[in-house]
Amino acid sequence: MSQHSFQPDARKRKRDRADKRFKLYGFAAITFALAFLVFFFVDIIGKGLPAFQQAEIQVEVHYNEATMDNYNRGVDREYKTLVSKTWLRLIPNQMRDHPELVGQDRVEWVLAENRVDQFLKGNEGHRLKPKYQKVVNQMFEEGKVRLVFNSGFFSKGDSKLPENAGILASAIGSILVLLLTMLFAVPIGVMTAIYLEEFAPDNKLTQIIEVNINNLAAIPSILYGLLGLAIFINFMGVPRSSALVGGLTLALMTLPVIIIATRAALRAVPDSIREAAYGLGASSLQVVWHHVLPLAMPGILTGSIIGLAQAMGETAPLLIVGMMAYIPEAPGSIFEATTVLPAQIYTWSSESLRAFEERTAAGIMVLLAVLLTLNAVAVKFRNRSENTW
């Protein structure tokens, strides 16, 4: 055999280079997207992590008559601006609840003001006056200032003072709204899908419904907010800002997602199953209820979880139905004004104080953790369903 090695000419070399370049473009595109993802998470976590710590200072607290009249007397004058107003304000209440405290002077660790907190964390823009900086520095040397885990972030509601602001109220609101969304959207979505996939005659009406559902899935979410405002609030009289109106609005928005996913899951169930059940004398509803639905369940669950995760992160329609109000307390019922986690993030992000920025990022971390977990669960369900056939 001759040993002719193929020598590419200039033209071929050029084409090969173009070939390599093309592949590189693809690689660069993926790298860009993933690099963004890394940058994004590093940035958010870097901003949010400090919020999980909170400054406390050690001061002598005076429980006496003077404090009862004016809570500012609770601590010595020089420390007054260093401790959080929200804590000071509660001293009289505490004395009322625990009368044995009255007349005592106790050394306690108390919540520090947000400027002290920001100063300790070394953030620029802490706005702590130099004269107080000196006091804090001295207290730090004496061990009278410390950063502890910010449990208040998870156990308190919103507040105008950042050191006292937490996500509890909005998290409960989110859960409430999501429960309502699930209650409305999942049964109606699954029933619609069952009807379209298993029972609907192939006629004009069915086609209209199908086209309509596909269009609904692509309508911008803010238009669902307009619907909620015009129909639920103005026409039906559902209370504004309530969990009910939020849940209803999000349910309509989630409906197409659940319908499309459920239809796909039902279609994936082989016809042999249906035929076998019919052969044993089952009615068409029995076939669906006893055989098709249980087999399609993992797919339905995946679709529902993905739809609900989407609803949980949605903000725009909820702003329109008034769920961005300042709500410091968790709602007691579905008719009371409520806020949700994304709306809380939105309201905090428009606050100017530096301390709110880190709380916003921390709230984002909590929201992202929940959403990523939900999506991971959904993917797990999907993988399991793919194993069946």
Add this chain to the structure above:
Amino acid sequence: MIYSDLFFWLFGGLIPLGVTAFMVARSKALGSEKDGSRLHSLPGYYGWYAVIWLALPAMLSGIVFSFTHMFGLFSIPAPMLLGAMFTIGGAGLWYGLRHINVDFRAREKVEKVTTGMLVIAASISVLTTLGIVLSVVFESVNFFQAISFWDFITGTKWEPDTAFLIGAGRDTAGMTPPAFGAVPIFAGTFMITAIAMMVAVPVGLFSAIYMSEYASHSARGRLKPMLEILAGIPTVVYGFFAAITVSPLIVQAANALGLEADYTNALAPGLIMGVMIIPFVSSLSDDVITAVPQGLRDGSLALGTTKAETIRHIVLPAALPGIVAAFLLATSRAIGETMIVVMAAGLRPNLTANPLEGITTVTVKIVEALTGDQEFDSAFTQSAFALGFVLLLITLMLNIVSSIVVRKFKQRYE
């Protein structure tokens, strides 16, 4: 008792009553079974039949009463309403129980009702569309009675401030009348969408090409979910990121180049929106590229083309309709995106071609008009619905065109 408690009492009462009705009817059916005769349906169906006769009339009457209340025809006190509903439900139950005997075909009746409920569920999605269209059109019509449609879509000045005063009945003599020229707002939406597409289309398309043509099966399995994380991040989070991190970076970069940039520039929300849309473009394009028959690639490669040439000249043209559809869907997504622009773009309408200036968009104006404390009837709040109407029209058109394109594409290769 307020109306809100009504729901709890109704459902709190209906559930135990329903359970009782189920048991009673079931045992009555079983009791009617004598030697030699068997029930037509399984005993549970008789139970369900009774439950339907209890719950359906009760709920229907509740719905009728709440409609009369809503339209202000008449309303009755809540306890009386509750009593009326339970009486009607009880009467229904009594009527239903009379039917139950050995030969009664309970399963057929129950299934008929169930199928009816499925149809009602399916019609809710149609009602939703109808609700969106009606709510938007109804308020828009009011708006266009005050402001001419032509001025709205061709005017270049958006100055609605005096609209509140008119809405509040204040004297506005001597003030300039409110102007609702939406051109600068549409221009803002258009610019941000264009910036987003400039990011999303190349990155999304090349990612899809890389994943479907070059990456190994396992790499693809790992890359795809990672890309999809981008689509799962809530828009409010992107908005925060655009406003707090990206916007200052852009301002710094512009200053370094000797340019002026606003903190509410169009570039930051546009870029971030583009990143958000990457997974839409990539996963839709990925689907159509994989759907191109392998034979086309093999034929082309056999003629001596390089892989890149095959993709450029054979695969992409074949997948073009699907890619166009993906592009259109992504555009409609970008146009309707709200939180990123609300948080990172400006509030001031600005007709400009400079992406470093602050601009505003349709969705920002909708949110601005509807989240304040204005009277609902003022032209300012109604303008939100008019903008929503245009938004709805544009996105619907894009969706319809893209679904037609996709259908054409499917016909070609299936």
